[in-house]
Amino acid sequence: MQITEIETFVVDAGWRPWQFVAVRTDQGITGYGECSDGRNPYGIVGTVTDLKPLLLGRDPRPVEALYWDMYRVTRQSPGGIAAKAIAGIELALWDLKAKALGVPVYELFGGPIRERQRVYWSHCGTSRVRSHELIGVPPIDSYEALTRLGEEVASRGFTALKTNIVIPGEPARTYGGGFGAGATDQDVPVEILRHIERQLAALSDGAGPDVEIALDLNFHFKPEAAVKICRIAEQFQMLWVEIDMYDASALRQVSDGTTVPITSGENLYGLRDYRPYFEARSMDNVMVDIPWNGFSRSRDVALLAESYELNIAPHNYYSHMSTHIALHLCATVPNVRILEIDIDDVPWKDELTGGALEFEAGELAIPTGPGWGLELDEDVARAHVWEPGRGPGFVARSR
Ligand SMILES: [Mg+2]
Known part of the structure; x- marks a missing residue:
């Protein structure tokens, strides 16, 4: 199994954005992760995009191996946006692996x-x-x-x-x-x-x-x-x-x-x-x-x-x-x-x-x-896009 594409979604959730990662494979299985944060939505999905060359073409199933590779290449920017991007991908990889095996992730x-x-x-x-x-x-x-x-x-x-x-x-x-x-x-x-x-x-x-x-x-x-x-x-x-x-x-x-x-x-x-x-x-x-x-x-x-x-x-x-x-x-x-x-x-x-x-x-x-145990409906996600430049929801509220 190989990773063929990684796509991100920034969804308008009213007063804050939600971010999702879809990891697609050559076997037609897609894994989904969520890495929502109201502060830097496009920074996070931008970092997911930055990590794509590390992952495309690789077998998604050795999740820990891919995690520690992502951790290593972002080690000088610990936590924050980098950690959230890695988390979104890692969560999608667990979903993918469990789906490939036909079991819930907790198994x-x-x-x-x-x-x-x-x-x-x-x-x-x-x-x-x-x-x-x-x-x-x-x-x-x-x-x-x-x-x-x-x-x-x-x-x-x-x-x-x-x-x-x-x-x-x-x-x-x-x-x-x-x-x-x-x-x-x-x-x-x-x-x-x-x-x-x-x-x-x-x-x-x-x-x-x-x-x-x-x-x-x-x-x-x-x-x-x-x-x-x-x-x-x-x-x-x-x-x-x-x-x-x-x-x-x-x-x-x-x-x-x-x-x-x-x-x-x-x-x-x-x-x-x-x-x-x-x-x-x-x-x-x-x-x-x-x-x-x-x-x-x-x-x-x-x-x-x-x-x-x-x-x-x-x-x-x-x-x-x-x-x-x-x-x-x-x-x-x-x-x-x-x-x-x-x-x-x-x-x-x-x-x-x-x-x-x-x-x-x-x-x-x-x-x-x-x-x-659930799927992201990508059509619904695309119908509710958090527009770039809108900023975190709390900025408008707090002024
Ligand atoms: Mg709290």
């Missing part, structure tokens, strides 16, 4: 360890602030709207949700990111502390006692501010507070300052990035982004986490392909806390990969079809 890794996986409703409220009209849901125009959203989460069977700092209003807004010194100082104004308490209370009131709540602070705060926010969150039934920080001891400072579980790591790559955080015991749950790390390296991270008595929580705010990929990973490791998924999304999300996912009691079944 190649000794799975399944589990039949089902608990998921949480991510960007709960956040996506409705950004694009409620596109999603086709009510706006977040009041704290009561947040309470109704909490009720909806519980009534649809989910047992956990994750939100960001969402400020109701007309229009509603999210807090964090943006531009200027105020954003780079990473402090937290007292009115935002008061708001966070009100927001978590409104969501909790609606979601009820059986739904755990996570709050994702992203990179928006320094440890002092993060601790203040965590201490407010302590009064609620928190799944975790999530915060991204590039210094392991600073994150440990946050963990030490609160009783709320801390989750982090979605922007880290490979064992070298994760190891200092594990050694510092700075997080309780480990985010790993599979479309950015690839399958094998994400699995490495999960197993290293296991040796530190930590569970992973795959980072997954992408298409159903990424969700299937994450379910396969969950099916091959023994230490999963919970899996992320976006429920509010663009109307074409289901048709992009051939249909809707079936939730049952806030869980998804591990897919059993060959490869990832």
